Amino acid sequence: MVVRQLSEALVNRIAAGEVVERPASAVKELVENALDAGAKKIEIVTDGGGRRLIRVTDDGCGMTRADLDLSVERHATSKLTSDDDLMAISTLGFRGEALPSIGSVSKLSVMTRHASEPHAWGLTVEAGVKSEPAPAAFNAGTRVEVRDLFYATPARLKFMKSERAEGEAVREVVRRLAMSRPDVSFTLAGEERAHVTWAAALPGPAGRLMRLGDILGADFRENAVEVSAGREGLYVEGFAALPTYTRANSLGQYLFVNDRPVRDKLLVGAVHAAYADYLPRGRYPAVALFVTIDPREVDVNVHPAKTEVRFRDPGLVRSLIHGALREALTREAGRAASTGGDATVSAFRPAASAPRAGWDWRRSPSAPYPVQSFPSQGQSRGNAALGLAEAAQAVFDVGPAAASARVETIAPAPDALDKPLGAARAQVHDNYIVSQTRDGLVIVDQHAAHERLVYERLKAAVERDGVARQILLIPEIVEMDETDVERLVSRADELGKYGLVLESFGPGAVAVRETPSLLGEIDAGALVRDLAEHLAEWDDSLPLERRLMHVAATMACHGSVRSGRRLKAEEMNALLREMEVTPNAGQCNHGRPTYVELKLSDIERLFGRK
Structure with a gap:
C-alpha cells in the first residue's frame, strides 16, 4: 500500500462533500457569512432549486481586494483572530471552508466593496481554479453567485432530489435564519416559488413574535405564549404554542443557540418533557426557542454543518428550558387554541354544509298543508324569488329531530357574565355546557x-x-x-x-x-x-x-363527570368557576381542548350583521 498526498483540488472536493451537501447547504453558508458581515438586508435568489443558480446579495461591510483574494482559499476566515477564539465562537461561520468548497464544485463569482475601497472588486472560481481580482461595479456589500452547482462532480447530481424538493429545503434554511434575526430584512425569490419578503421587525419580544408570525403563520402568533427565563449566565427566550395547538410531527420545533439554528437532542428532549403533561400520543408542540449562552460554555465545532452543539453543563440547559416552558404554559393555562373557535364558526357557515339527501320537509307527514315542489338547480330559475329554492338554504335541512338533542336553558347570573368562562345557560346533548359571557359564548366539554x-x-x-x-x-x-x-x-x-x-x-x-x-x-x-x-x-x-x-x-x-350525565345549573356554574382557577384547564389530559370560545363579533358576521 502506497501513501500519497492528495491534490488540493481533490481535498477541496472532499471538503465540499462535508460542507455543501445540497443547494440548501450552500445557501446556509452564504447567508451566515452575510449575517456575520453585519448585513441588515439580504436577498436570496435561486433557480432550479439552487442547482442552476444561487445568488446572495447583502449590504454588509464588504471586503477589501486583499481580503477577497484570500477569502476563497482553504481555511481562510475573518472570524478567528487568534487560536483562543476557537474556544469562544461568537459568529455563525468560522471554518473558512464555505467559499473554497463551493467554488471547487461550481462556477462561483464574488463581487464586493468595502467602505475603504474606491470601487468594488470581483473574482471568479470555476471548478477550483481562481481568477485574479478585478475592478467591478457594485454598491457597498457583497454579492455571491453560484452557478451549475456540482457540475464538477457529476456523481453528486444523481443524489439530488427534485427541483421542488431542493427549493423547499432552501426555503426552510432561510426561514430558520430569518427567525433567528428579526432585525434583518430577508427577501427570497426564485422561479420555483413566489417572491416573499420578511421586513425587519422592531427589537424585543413583540418584534420577534411578529417575525415568527410572518413565517409560521398568524395561527402560531395568536396561540403562542412568551417564554423567558435566565440563570447563571444562561438565558432562554422565545414563544411556545398552547398545548391545544399541536402538529402531527416535530417539524414545528425551531431551536436556536446564540442565534444559530440547531437540531439538538438535548433541547428537543427538554421541550418534549415540558409538554408531556399536556399532549396526546402522536402530537407535537410548536415552539421557537432562543438560547443565549456564553460561547465558552458551548461547543459548536462538533459537526461540519454546524447543526449540532455540545453544552458544558447540559443539566442546567435542560432544567432551564423545561422550567421556563412549564412556567409559561401554567401562566396561560386557562387559554385554549383560537383555531377551535375559528373552525367552529366556519362549520356554521352555509357554504360548509352539503345538502342532505333522503329527507324533505315538504314531504313530511307532519306538514300542515301541501306545498308545491320547488325547481331544482337543473330546472328553470323562474321561481328564483322563492328563497328556499336556493342551494345555500340547504343548511336548514337538518333532518329529523334527534332524541338526544335536549337543551336545558338556565337564567344567567348577572355577576357571572363577567367571569372568563361566563354563566352557564344550557346543557346540550347531556355533554356540552353552553355559557354566556359579556362579548360571546363558550361551549365546554364537561367530561374533558x-x-x-x-x-x-x-x-x-x-x-x-x-x-x-x-x-x-x-x-x-x-x-x-x-x-x-x-x-x-x-x-x-x-x-x-x-x-x-x-x-x-x-x-x-x-x-x-x-x-x-x-x-x-x-x-x-x-x-x-x-x-x-x-x-x-x-x-x-x-x-x-x-x-x-x-x-x-x-x-x-x-x-370525572361522564358524558351523558345531566347537570344542574349550580353544578355547571361550579364547574366553570373551578376551571377558571385550575392550572391547565384549557385542555384535558389527552391534549384536547376543554372549551371553545366564540366572540359575539364572529357570530354577528356569521349572520351578516357586520
Missing part, C-alpha cells in the same frame, strides 16, 4: 374539563400529603391475563401513591382493596384494565414522574 380538574387535584394531593383512600367493603376481583396481572403487581407501589391498592388474587386476577376517594364511586374493574393496557406500553427507561403522570391521567378519566 372535569377530567383535567380531577387530574390536577390528584397531582396536588400527592405533592401535599398523599391521596386519600377509601376502603372497599368487599374487595373487587378483576380477572385478566396473567401478564397484565404481573405488570400491575410489579407497579403496586406506584399505583399506591395515587390511592389505588391492589394485590394478586391467584394467577389470573387482582383484588382491588382501596380506591382514591377523590374519584368517588368508580368502576374499579374498568380502571384496572385501562391501567394494565397503559403499563404494557411503558418503557422501563421512562422516568418515575412520567409514569406517575400516566397513572394519574388514567384515574382522572375514570373519576
Whole structure:
C-alpha cells in the first residue's frame, strides 16, 4: 500500500462533500457569512432549486481586494483572530471552508466593496481554479453567485432530489435564519416559488413574535405564549404554542443557540418533557426557542454543518428550558387554541354544509298543508324569488329531530357574565355546557374539563400529603391475563401513591382493596384494565414522574363527570368557576381542548350583521 498526498483540488472536493451537501447547504453558508458581515438586508435568489443558480446579495461591510483574494482559499476566515477564539465562537461561520468548497464544485463569482475601497472588486472560481481580482461595479456589500452547482462532480447530481424538493429545503434554511434575526430584512425569490419578503421587525419580544408570525403563520402568533427565563449566565427566550395547538410531527420545533439554528437532542428532549403533561400520543408542540449562552460554555465545532452543539453543563440547559416552558404554559393555562373557535364558526357557515339527501320537509307527514315542489338547480330559475329554492338554504335541512338533542336553558347570573368562562345557560346533548359571557359564548366539554380538574387535584394531593383512600367493603376481583396481572403487581407501589391498592388474587386476577376517594364511586374493574393496557406500553427507561403522570391521567378519566350525565345549573356554574382557577384547564389530559370560545363579533358576521 502506497501513501500519497492528495491534490488540493481533490481535498477541496472532499471538503465540499462535508460542507455543501445540497443547494440548501450552500445557501446556509452564504447567508451566515452575510449575517456575520453585519448585513441588515439580504436577498436570496435561486433557480432550479439552487442547482442552476444561487445568488446572495447583502449590504454588509464588504471586503477589501486583499481580503477577497484570500477569502476563497482553504481555511481562510475573518472570524478567528487568534487560536483562543476557537474556544469562544461568537459568529455563525468560522471554518473558512464555505467559499473554497463551493467554488471547487461550481462556477462561483464574488463581487464586493468595502467602505475603504474606491470601487468594488470581483473574482471568479470555476471548478477550483481562481481568477485574479478585478475592478467591478457594485454598491457597498457583497454579492455571491453560484452557478451549475456540482457540475464538477457529476456523481453528486444523481443524489439530488427534485427541483421542488431542493427549493423547499432552501426555503426552510432561510426561514430558520430569518427567525433567528428579526432585525434583518430577508427577501427570497426564485422561479420555483413566489417572491416573499420578511421586513425587519422592531427589537424585543413583540418584534420577534411578529417575525415568527410572518413565517409560521398568524395561527402560531395568536396561540403562542412568551417564554423567558435566565440563570447563571444562561438565558432562554422565545414563544411556545398552547398545548391545544399541536402538529402531527416535530417539524414545528425551531431551536436556536446564540442565534444559530440547531437540531439538538438535548433541547428537543427538554421541550418534549415540558409538554408531556399536556399532549396526546402522536402530537407535537410548536415552539421557537432562543438560547443565549456564553460561547465558552458551548461547543459548536462538533459537526461540519454546524447543526449540532455540545453544552458544558447540559443539566442546567435542560432544567432551564423545561422550567421556563412549564412556567409559561401554567401562566396561560386557562387559554385554549383560537383555531377551535375559528373552525367552529366556519362549520356554521352555509357554504360548509352539503345538502342532505333522503329527507324533505315538504314531504313530511307532519306538514300542515301541501306545498308545491320547488325547481331544482337543473330546472328553470323562474321561481328564483322563492328563497328556499336556493342551494345555500340547504343548511336548514337538518333532518329529523334527534332524541338526544335536549337543551336545558338556565337564567344567567348577572355577576357571572363577567367571569372568563361566563354563566352557564344550557346543557346540550347531556355533554356540552353552553355559557354566556359579556362579548360571546363558550361551549365546554364537561367530561374533558372535569377530567383535567380531577387530574390536577390528584397531582396536588400527592405533592401535599398523599391521596386519600377509601376502603372497599368487599374487595373487587378483576380477572385478566396473567401478564397484565404481573405488570400491575410489579407497579403496586406506584399505583399506591395515587390511592389505588391492589394485590394478586391467584394467577389470573387482582383484588382491588382501596380506591382514591377523590374519584368517588368508580368502576374499579374498568380502571384496572385501562391501567394494565397503559403499563404494557411503558418503557422501563421512562422516568418515575412520567409514569406517575400516566397513572394519574388514567384515574382522572375514570373519576370525572361522564358524558351523558345531566347537570344542574349550580353544578355547571361550579364547574366553570373551578376551571377558571385550575392550572391547565384549557385542555384535558389527552391534549384536547376543554372549551371553545366564540366572540359575539364572529357570530354577528356569521349572520351578516357586520
